[in-house]
Amino acid sequence: MSNEELVSVEHEFVIKDFKTESGVVLPEARITYGTYGTLNAAKDNAVLLPSSYMARYQGYEWLIGPEKALDLDKYFVISTEAFGNGRSSSPSNTPEPLHGPRFPAISTRDNVKAVHQLLTEDLKIEHLQAVIGFSMGAQQAFQWAVSFPDFMDRIVATAGTAKTYGHGIVRLDGQIMALTSDENFNDGDYLTPPVKGLQTFGQVWAGWLMSQEWWRQELWRDPKSPQLTFDDGVALYRDGLATAGDANDLILQMRTWREHDVGGTSPFNGDIEAALQSIQVPVLYMPSTTDLYFPMNDAEYEAAFLKQGSLLPIDSLWGHTAGAASNPADAIFLNESIAAFMDGRVGVK
Amino acid sequence: MSNEELVSVEHEFVIKDFKTESGVVLPEARITYGTYGTLNAAKDNAVLLPSSYMARYQGYEWLIGPEKALDLDKYFVISTEAFGNGRSSSPSNTPEPLHGPRFPAISTRDNVKAVHQLLTEDLKIEHLQAVIGFSMGAQQAFQWAVSFPDFMDRIVATAGTAKTYGHGIVRLDGQIMALTSDENFNDGDYLTPPVKGLQTFGQVWAGWLMSQEWWRQELWRDPKSPQLTFDDGVALYRDGLATAGDANDLILQMRTWREHDVGGTSPFNGDIEAALQSIQVPVLYMPSTTDLYFPMNDAEYEAAFLKQGSLLPIDSLWGHTAGAASNPADAIFLNESIAAFMDGRVGVK
Numbered sequence: 001m002s003n004e005e006l007v008s009v010e011h012e013f014v015i016k017d018f019k020t021e022s023g024v025v026l027p028e029a030r031i032t033y034g035t036y037g038t039l040n041a042a043k044d045n046a047v048l049l050p051s052s053y054m055a056r057y058q059g060y061e062w063l064i065g066p067e068k069a070l071d072l073d074k075y076f077v078i079s080t081e082a083f084g085n086g087r088s089s090s091p092s093n094t095p096e097p098l099h100g101p102r103f104p105a106i107s108t109r110d111n112v113k114a115v116h117q118l119l120t121e122d123l124k125i126e127h128l129q130a131v132i133g134f135s136m137g138a139q140q141a142f143q144w145a146v147s148f149p150d151f152m153d154r155i156v157a158t159a160g161t162a163k164t165y166g167h168g169i170v171r172l173d174g175q176i177m178a179l180t181s182d183e184n185f186n187d188g189d190y191l192t193p194p195v196k197g198l199q200t201f202g203q204v205w206a207g208w209l210m211s212q213e214w215w216r217q218e219l220w221r222d223p224k225s226p227q228l229t230f231d232d233g234v235a236l237y238r239d240g241l242a243t244a245g246d247a248n249d250l251i252l253q254m255r256t257w258r259e260h261d262v263g264g265t266s267p268f269n270g271d272i273e274a275a276l277q278s279i280q281v282p283v284l285y286m287p288s289t290t291d292l293y294f295p296m297n298d299a300e301y302e303a304a305f306l307k308q309g310s311l312l313p314i315d316s317l318w319g320h321t322a323g324a325a326s327n328p329a330d331a332i333f334l335n336e337s338i339a340a341f342m343d344g345r346v347g348v349k
Numbered sequence: 350m351s352n353e354e355l356v357s358v359e360h361e362f363v364i365k366d367f368k369t370e371s372g373v374v375l376p377e378a379r380i381t382y383g384t385y386g387t388l389n390a391a392k393d394n395a396v397l398l399p400s401s402y403m404a405r406y407q408g409y410e411w412l413i414g415p416e417k418a419l420d421l422d423k424y425f426v427i428s429t430e431a432f433g434n435g436r437s438s439s440p441s442n443t444p445e446p447l448h449g450p451r452f453p454a455i456s457t458r459d460n461v462k463a464v465h466q467l468l469t470e471d472l473k474i475e476h477l478q479a480v481i482g483f484s485m486g487a488q489q490a491f492q493w494a495v496s497f498p499d500f501m502d503r504i505v506a507t508a509g510t511a512k513t514y515g516h517g518i519v520r521l522d523g524q525i526m527a528l529t530s531d532e533n534f535n536d537g538d539y540l541t542p543p544v545k546g547l548q549t550f551g552q553v554w555a556g557w558l559m560s561q562e563w564w565r566q567e568l569w570r571d572p573k574s575p576q577l578t579f580d581d582g583v584a585l586y587r588d589g590l591a592t593a594g595d596a597n598d599l600i601l602q603m604r605t606w607r608e609h610d611v612g613g614t615s616p617f618n619g620d621i622e623a624a625l626q627s628i629q630v631p632v633l634y635m636p637s638t639t640d641l642y643f644p645m646n647d648a649e650y651e652a653a654f655l656k657q658g659s660l661l662p663i664d665s666l667w668g669h670t671a672g673a674a675s676n677p678a679d680a681i682f683l684n685e686s687i688a689a690f691m692d693g694r695v696g697v698k
Contacts, residue, residue: 166564167556170583174527174553181545183532196530204523204553207516212644215515234519292641295561 006065008034008058008079013118024104026094031118032087033057033080036064037072043124048131048152049079050115050140052160052324053253054245057081062325062334063132069338075129080118082111082136084252091188091248100248101188108136108260112143116151128152130342134324135160135293136253139260145279146262156284156338158314159323161294162302163261163272168293171208172258178204179247188248201250202242209237210319211290219317276305283309284341286334288322312337355414357383357407357428362467373453375443380467381436382406382429385413386421392473397480397501398428399464399489401509401673402602403594406430411674411683412481418687424478429467431460431485433601440537440597449597450537457485457609461492465500477501479691483673484509484642485602488609494628495611505633505687507663508672510643511651512610512621517642520557521607527553528596537597550599551591558586559668560639568666625654632658633690635683637671661686 011033018029034057039046047070049060057079064070070077081088083106091103098104119125131152133141138160145155146162164172182197184190210219220233241250263272283306287299296313303311316322316330325331360382367378383406388395396419398409406428413419419426430437432455440452447453468474480501482490487509494504495511513521531546533539559568569582590599612621632655636648645662652660665671665679674680 165561166567166569166579166582167559167561169579170552170564171556173583174549174556177545177549177552178523178527178530181527181531181549196526200523200526200530200549203519203526207520207523210516212514212516212641213646215519216647216650218515220515230515230518233515234522292561297562298565301565 006036006061008036010034010057011122013122015114015117018114020104020110021107022105024098026089026098026104028089029083029114030089031080031083031114032085033078033118036070036077036079037075039076039123039125044127045074045129046076046078046119046123046125046127047129048115048119048144049077050111050131050133050137050144051079051081051085052133052135052137053257054085054241054250055081055137056085056087059324060132060134062331063338067335069335069342078119078123080115082106082140082253082256083114084249084256086246086249090246091252092246103248103252105259106252106256107264108139108143108256108262109147109265111256112140112147115140116148126151130154130156132156132158132338133160134158135320136257136260138294138323139164139257142262142279143260143265145281145283146265146268146275149278149280152281154282154284154341155279156286156341158286158334159288159291159294159320161298162276163263164258165298169258171293172254175201175204176251176254179251185247188251190247194247198242198245198247199238202238202240203234205241206234206237208292208319209321211292211317213290214317214319217317272302273305276302277307279306279308281308282341284338285309285311286314286323286337287311288314288316288319288330290317291320291323293320310341355385355410357385359383359406360471362471364463364466367463369453369459370456371454373447375438375447375453377438378432378463379438380429380432380463382427382467385419385426385428386424388425388472388474393476394423394478395425395427395468395472395474395476396478397464397468397493398426399460399480399482399486399493400428400430400434401482401484401486402606403434403590403599404430404486405434405436408673409481409483409486411680412687416684418684418691427468427472429464431455431489431602431605432463433598433605435595435598439595440601441595452597452601454608455601455605456613457488457492457605457611458496458614460605461489461496464489465497475500479503479505481505481507481687482509483507484669485606485609487643487672488513488606491611491628492609492614494630494632495614495617495624498627498629501630503631503633503690504628505635505690507635507683508637508640508643508669510647511625512612513607514647518607520642521603524550524553525600525603528600534596537600539596543596547591547594547596548587551587551589552583554590555583555586557641557668558670560641560666562639563666563668566666621651622654625651626656628655628657630657631690633687634658634660635663635672635686636660637663637665637668637679639666640669640672642669659690
């Protein structure tokens, strides 16, 4: 999906004494981000793309460029990396006394607060055309709309909800236990990676990623690689995250995901429905019809509380990954739908 | 769901020199089973209930008794326990040289072949009114209909398919890795149970058991126990299997499940569609609409190849467990539907 001609610039923004919601202060909170295109003089053409689980800022290039939803002739795109991805401040790259398992818990609100500071202080941007996010990026988009209701004109959430419900907690706890039950994990103070735990984590993750029907239809097959076996297909999805990430980083972001709830924002006091009702801007809500992480039912439940919500499911067998344009048909649908929404061409209820 | 007045008798049948499909011979293959009611003189009132994952024979009592589908005034019920459940021959209870991880792989066909021998030799039964099974029991019911096409008048499969497709393999491999990545597993030669692996196994299992919507609606709540918390609800489903089972036994049955494919029966040579088309008897096929193990799509796919198949989904939020009457509404629907099918009152296409 990457566009070879797409040019981005990598930046880092450092916040001194960043106080997390947990109360712990990070002496230096670093945020890695990338920009595409040019911020105009009025500083009113910016779109924010907050990253999904363990992703780098390049993870949204399926959405950027000519013929895509975000044409750089029109928009200035800022793609941020969430705390814990191994590049922005993370357990793995933070010095003691906050290294590894001692790194503080990070909430979705912490990620949003830090990026708000980045936008207003580093880029002097006071308003966004949109916040668009996939998965944990969608969680951040919802949080933006609740925390800073008039900072953007609209939000788009693909394959991600405004709250992690019980099933997500059960699933993520299983994934965390898969990592931590490897003796080599050593309560997070490992000297070498907990390889068995990482492999188990990857295998369990792979089971949730695609739809059951995707597996039965063997959509892991690739016409360009006819020699690819089932085991190769599994390995592709099992090893991708597990070999790329540090165990403490993987766990940190799973805990951010696990605790996500826009209802926890002041003054909503845990009331997810009131928090959703508080959203002032149009929301393009695009669940995948076969997402096992963020199922259709949850999206339907939440969409009912949105003042200006357009629920537009991605009809796909690609499970959770459909929300990140993992296949050509969904890439087209996402780009066309988001482009229309950016132009105000999608009706809201 | 249990009926206090229900009386059963426990039996054991031993097969000498039982040759498994893998080629390994079990010197003594033991099958634990229970019977309910009385076999009539003509020996033509028997119904077979093959067990689900790690279950004991009592696991089907939701289906047996007055006002249930299997009234003991009418039927003689035989409920068998599959190899590997810790009571029938299993890794944990078989002496060396086949103890623990050296116990041979068991196929669904092995379980069916052994019970066929039990019926014909121990009980002198040459024909069954029905084979009815849930989950791995449904897998066995399909295998009965393919291996012994005129041995029964009909089969019922609740929340289980005729083949384990790719997703089931990925999921089960994750569960197996959860157990085996605990160092204390020691390649199956553990002296004390691999507790962390068992807990991880249980937690991962719990994520697949119920539907996502079941968790969001907090159906773990019990009006009779208002003090029950979310963590209590999780623990109930996490610890049930994990604390009851021996790790090698749990793995043995997962491998049986993983390899299940009626298409592997001679002469079908891996052709699942031909194997399904070979089934001569009416099939009442009852998937749960929210089963994450055996999803609706797989049942719909398979049902299309059945000569006399009635696809009758259980419309439930209770996920996989709906197929075992885990809640009152599904218990009623299952009993009424199966009772009607036993009486020939459900139409077949």
